[in-house]
Amino acid sequence: MQSIDELPTLRLVTLRRLVRLTVPPIIFDQETPIGVVEDILAQLPDATAVLIDGSRIYQGTLRLHDLFACDRTSPVEQVMSIQTPVLLGEDDIDAAQAAMSSSETDRVLVIAPDGELLGVLTDRDLANRKRAA
Numbered sequence: 001m002q003s004i005d006e007l008p009t010l011r012l013v014t015l016r017r018l019v020r021l022t023v024p025p026i027i028f029d030q031e032t033p034i035g036v037v038e039d040i041l042a043q044l045p046d047a048t049a050v051l052i053d054g055s056r057i058y059q060g061t062l063r064l065h066d067l068f069a070c071d072r073t074s075p076v077e078q079v080m081s082i083q084t085p086v087l088l089g090e091d092d093i094d095a096a097q098a099a100m101s102s103s104e105t106d107r108v109l110v111i112a113p114d115g116e117l118l119g120v121l122t123d124r125d126l127a128n129r130k131r132a133a
Contacts, residue, residue, distance in 0.1 A: 015087060015088070015089050015090070015091050015092065015093070015095075015096060015110050015118075015121060016089035016090065016110070016118060018093070018121055018125065018126075018129065019089065019110045019118050019119030019120070019121055020119070021125075022046075022119055022120065022121060022122070022125045023044055023046045023047045023048075024047070024119060025047065025048050025049065025050045025061075025117065025119060025120045026040060026041070026044070026047050026048070026049050026050070027049075027050050027051075027052060028049050028050070028051055028052070028076060029051070029052060029053070029054070030051040030052065030053055030059045030060070030075060030076060030077035030080065031075045031076075031077060032051075032075065032076050033072060033073055033074065033075060033076070034067055034070045034071065034072050034073070034074050034075070034076050034078075034079065035072030035073065037049055037062070037067065037076050038064065038067045038070075038072065041063070041064040041067070042064060045064050046122070046124060047063075047064075048061055048062070048063050048107055048120040048122065049061060049062050049063070049076070049080075050109070050117065050120065051076055051077065051080050058109075058117075059077065059080065059082070060077070060080030060081050060082045060084065061080060061081050061084045061107060061109070061120065062076060062079060062080045062081060063106070063107065063122070066079055066080075066081065067079060081105060081107075083103050083104070083105055084103070084105055084107055084108065084109055085099035085100070085102075085103045085105065085108045085109070086108065086109045086110075086111055087099060087108050087109070087110055087111070088110070088111060088112070088113060089110050089111065089112055089118050090113070091110075093126065093129075096108050096110075096121055096126065097126065100123060106122055106123040106124075107120050107121065107122045107123070108120070108121050
């Protein structure tokens with residue numbers, strides 16, 4: 001049996017492990033036309049697009065359902081979500097669910113302590129995890 005002192009260590013890898021099982025994010029420049037992003041995401045409907053600017057700095061996210069009824073020639077920056085919460089890979093599932101709930105979004109970015117993007121965790125990923133358990 002594990003001691004109470006070991007429990008935080010077990011929680012430290014929770015989001016990091018979950019993100020490894022999800023569809024990797026696809027990186028786009030925020031000025032990419034919506035039609036280009038939509039065509040790519042249509043082939044990977046569970047993927048999340050992470051949008052960056054010309055300096056490669058994170059600007060927002062979007063998923064396929066964010067693009068419905070949009071002008072395909074407009075840049076994706078017009079429809080991206082800038083409310084996406086960011087959590088460390090060492091955070092636990094409860095933190096991810098709380099962040100999604102409080103920000104009224106369906107995704108969180110998961111990063112390493114050095115700021116490296118590990119992946120995107122979505123409400124669907126969490127639902128799939130619950131069904132598999």
